[in-house]
Amino acid sequence: MRSRLTVGAAAVSVAVLALTGCAAAGDEGSASGELVIDVPDVPMHEELGDYEGSVDIVAWSGFVEPAWSDAFTEDTGCVVNRRVAGTSDEMVQLMRTGDYDLVSASGDASLRLIAGGDVAPLNLDLIPNFGDDIVEGMKGQLYDTINGKSYGVPIGRGANILQYNSEVVTEEPTSWSVAWEADSPYAGEVIAYDAPIYIADAAVYLMAHEPELGIENPYALDQEQLDAAIELLKQQNGIVSEYWADPAAQITSFVGGNTVLGTSWEVLRKLTEDDAFKSVLPEEGSTGWSDAWMLSAESDSPNCAYAWMDYTSSPEVNGAIAMNFGMAPANAAFCELDDAAQAHCDYYNATDEEYFSKVWFWTTPIEQCIDGRTDVRCTNFQEWTDAWLQVKG
Structure with missing residues (x-):
């Protein structure tokens, strides 16, 4: 399992971005327009050539396993060298060494990599499996599509849901209020995510309960909105019993009774293997994560890298990755393969x-407000990291 961010990790400030133009506001979490910013002009791979013999990949645990990498090597001759990373910050740092060809980046790392010139735009014509079967909700999103160019090949996605122990929380919650309000009947038994990006969860709640703040996108917060979050x-x-970054610690907290409700991933509820633990996507909505393969701007094995992106975008392999980790696959055709695949997709x-x-x-x-505002400056990732330190004291 993985942690996606840690509080102590050195965050790379995105204040260095030279921001131009504006981004259209999305409809409840999806992009309805393109984000236009000034990013380094990294050339796109125009055509495939001979395979280089190896490909070096930074990935989340469970994304690159012998079950499919060995078959890929047999087919292409490209030996897969995997480096498992534990956080998004670690992935950014590793990709900036220039030693890796590919990374399985989450949205909280993607813009940093694009803005830093660390990844290259992708020639989707060279990735045949990136086609009609890739779910629409993972195409053209703000976190990996910039200035009309795609920088990511979707792998999988998931929501940050509200998990609860139904033996204690006997009525299914419909709102996040039980996890946020001081008068929650479960005060002292609430678990929360331990990362600066969790500020967005507070923003989602405020969007519904304090609309006068004018928050339109939980990742586009001006200073007043950030202060409110x-x-x-x-x-x-x-009211928090503990914060989690290590998924195993989250499971232990629920199973051990220290926690009765709080932020979770679908796979964590499944891994508890106890029918008492249930989950819900509350009425306010939630944050979530979407992962994509991104190609290093300095890759010395671009042909093997493109072959890997195409191979892992096939229904069978993309589905195997999704089942191995526990997430929704990017390729919807996987869901039609057999009953087990359909059950996974339904879950x-x-x-x-x-x-x-x-x-x-x-x-x-x-700093550019991705909700479309141009009359204010939004806060950046470094400011979120600094602010997060105030929360825990």
Whole structure:
């Protein structure tokens, strides 16, 4: 399993971005327009050549396994060298060494890599499996599509849902209020995610309960809106039993009874193997994550890298990755392969765009307001990291 961010990791400020133009506001978490910013002009690979013999990949645990990498090597001659990373910050740092060809980046790392010139735009014509079967909700999103160019090949996605122990929380929650309000009947038994990007969860709650703040996108917060989110997080701190970044610790907290409800991933509920633990996507919606393969701007094995992106985008392999980790696959054709595949897709709402329309996928906060505002400056990822330190004191 993996942690996606840690509080102590050195965050790379995106204040260095030279921001131009504006981004159209999305509809409940999806991009309805293109984000236009000034990014380094990295050339796109125009055509495939001979395979170089190896490909070096930075990936989340469970994304690159012998079950499919050996078959890929047999077919292409490209030996797969894997480096498992534990956080998005670690992935950014490793990709900036120039030693890796590919990374399985989440949305909280993607814009940093694009803005830093660390990854290259992709020639989708060279990736045949990136076609009609890739779910629409994972195409052309703000976190990996810039200035009309695609920088990511979708792998999978998931929502940050509200998990609860139904033996204690006997009535299914419909709102996040039980995890945020000071008078929650479960005060002292609430678990929360331990990362600066969790500020967006507070913003999602404020969007529904304090509309006068004018938050239109939880990753586009001006200073007043960020301050409001931090105040809410400080309030929540008073009812939190513990914060989690390590998924195993989250499971232990639920199973051990230290926690009865809080932020989780679908796979974590499944891994508890106890029918008492249930989950719900509350009425306010939620944050979520979407992962994609991104190609290093300095890759010395671009042909093997493109072959890997295409290979892992096939229904069979993309589905195997999704089942191995526990997430919704990017290739919807996987869901039709057999009963087991359909059951997996049903559990993770793989093709339910109405479900995912309520999910705001992690996106790196930048000074340009990605909700379309041009009259204010939004806060960036470094400022979120600094603010997060205030929450826990």
